[in-house]
Amino acid sequence: MKKIIVAATLLTACVAFANPYAKCVSCHGANGEKAALGKSKIIKDMTKAEFVSALKGYQDGSYGGAMKGLMKGQVTGLSDADIQAMADQIAK
Template identity: 60%
Template sequence: MNKIIKIVAVTALMTPALFANTAACKGCHGADFEKKALGKSKVVKDMSKADFIAAMKGYKDGSYGGAMKGMMKGQVAKLDEAAITAIADELKLK
């Protein structure tokens, strides 16, 4: 029972953070992730889940991105692999 309570508590604490991350993304990428951020990025909704996850990991370690690499590195710095995957799932990327 204690494990269930802990899992529910952690999930409840993480959920607002995930929504906050996607809300921040929508400012540049559009409400439905249909825009090229600042006219330079790929359209996120057109990416595969694997490509999205690889891009986010690449932004984190500096191995991915062009002109907006520095901005995105800061945006994804606090996201761990589980959060990145959760965002991809929330976006329903295939």
């Protein structure tokens, strides 16, 4: 049983690294359809340019309201390629 749990944990981690949006799903929804914690914009309605600008703004501290601190921690490790991949997957 312990081996199954370890394997499942490793598989989940691999999927999260392969898809940078995976860690966002719990708050923003599988398709970006939720207002995270009832406060954020619905990201599926954002243009790709707005989405990229928002995430880069969270990274450098120039964007965001109440969730600015929380989001900075979520996006700090994302590369430009990760951000663009997420925009292509979720935004218009």
